[in-house]
Amino acid sequence: MIIMCENCIKKFKIDDKLIKENGSKVRCSDCGHVFTAYRPAPAPKEPPIKYNPKPPIPSSTNGLTGNIISISNQKGGVAKTTTCLNLGISLALLNKRVLLIDFDVQSNLTISLGYRNTNSFYEVMNSDSANLANFIIKTKYNNLSLLPSNKNMVLLNKKYFGIQNFEFILRDRLAFIKDQFDYIVIDTPPSIGFFSINTLTSANLVIIPCECEYLSTHGVDYTLKFINLVKEKTNPRIDSKILITRYDDTNTVAQLIAAKLKRMYKEQTFGTVIELDDKIKESSIMRMPVIYYDKQSRSGLKYMRLAKEILESYGGEVSL
Ligand SMILES: Nc1ncnc2c1ncn2[C@@H]1O[C@H](COP(=O)(O)OP(=O)(O)O)[C@@H](O)[C@H]1O
Ligand SMILES: [Mg+2]
Incomplete structure (x- = not known):
């Protein structure tokens, strides 16, 4: 075996x-x-699953031209979902066509946009067509679409994680729709498996949200090591950058850790820092992006700044 x-x-x-x-x-x-x-399951009735990547696995490109951003950190509670939602809406407000993908079985991103009992990538994988366009929801926010998640997603990890070439499944599905969006931003779970590996194999840029707390640099270090492995094996074109989130500028420990992160990772950290802001919690209770909840909220304005920083660094005109 x-x-x-x-x-x-x-x-x-x-x-x-x-x-x-x-x-x-x-x-x-x-x-x-x-x-x-574990031992392999008893002989399956169906022939063993093997995934054949659509284009031959390219060596110098991940096969996509769109900007695909993965929000990743092996640590939970560091504002991955919050960043995915609020960065996505900020890019949409800057006139970019944005697709958010909820690739976490917890479905927090889907719920935070007000959806429940939707289709998900599980239903995409069980449909006759490989094209996921039919499963994408146009949200009530201009320029913002969503491929939601649901509890069935857990079955994908069981069925596909570890099969030959499983890493390329999402990348090949995104190839059908990449021209319809300027940015695809993917929320991931804090674990290594089908979802995180497929996302990193598809992405051009990984944003690693990080809190300035004891041991948080370990989470970043671990995530960067994992990204390097993906870079070697399935996606040579991946770039990564650390985003300081939930930053309390009155806390000395947070100040020290932020300085350490900037010293260690230098230009691999975003200039934009997202501070602790109660408006984030209030907006999530209201199931809306913070900038719509309060357009003067400092976290909302910072996520706009982050979107502009990304546009400035990774191309695309910024309409201010
Ligand atoms: N800038 C912030 N200020 C205050 N609370 C925040 C901020 N960013 C995220 N949170 C809160 O932190 C918690 C964890 O955020 P979440 O995005 O769900 O993390 P993850 O997806 O990494 O598990 C949530 O309750 C969220 O509302
Ligand atoms: Mg989350």
Whole structure:
């Protein structure tokens, strides 16, 4: 049987008999990560799944011309979903056609835009057509569309994670719609699996939201290492940048950690910093982006600044 390390995604061939019926702890000889490996499920009725990437895997490009931004951090609660929503709406307000993709089974992005019981990428994968255009919702906000998430998404991880070339499934689906959007911004879960690896394989830019707290640099470091692995294996064109979020400028520890992050990662950090702002919490209760909840809110204005910083750094005219 083939098992794959959850940490470094290296694959190993091992004898089935070495793995107990209820799973056995194994250690990856490459990165040292310990995880539980399970025996393969009993012989499937359908032929084994294998994914054939649509274009041959390119070596110097991820195959897409659009700007695809992944919001990633292996740590939870660092404002990934908040950043996805508020950066997306800011780009839309700057006249960019934006698609948000909720690639987290928790569906927080979908819920924060006021949707429930929608289709998701699971239904895309179970439809006859590979084109995901029919599953995209035009939201009530101008220029802003959403590919939502739902609980079925968990089944995708079970079915596809680890199959040959699973990393390219999202990239190949996005190829159908990339011309319809200027920016595609993807919210990801804080774990390594089908969703995070597919997102990083599709993305041109990864934004790593980071709080200035004890151990937060570890989360960034871990995420950057993982991005480097994806860069080597499936997406050589990926770029990444750290965004300081939930920043409390009255807190000395936060000031020290922000200075450390800027020292360590220099130009790999955004100039824009998103401060702690109660308006974010209030706006999420109202299920709306913060700039619509309060157009003078400092976090709303900062997410606009972030959108402009991205447009200035990564091309596209800024209509101020
Ligand atoms: N700038 C901010 N100021 C105050 N609260 C924030 C800010 N950004 C995010 N939050 C809150 O922090 C919590 C975690 O944010 P969330 O975006 O859900 O993180 P993640 O997606 O990384 O788990 C949420 O309750 C959110 O409302
Ligand atoms: Mg989230």
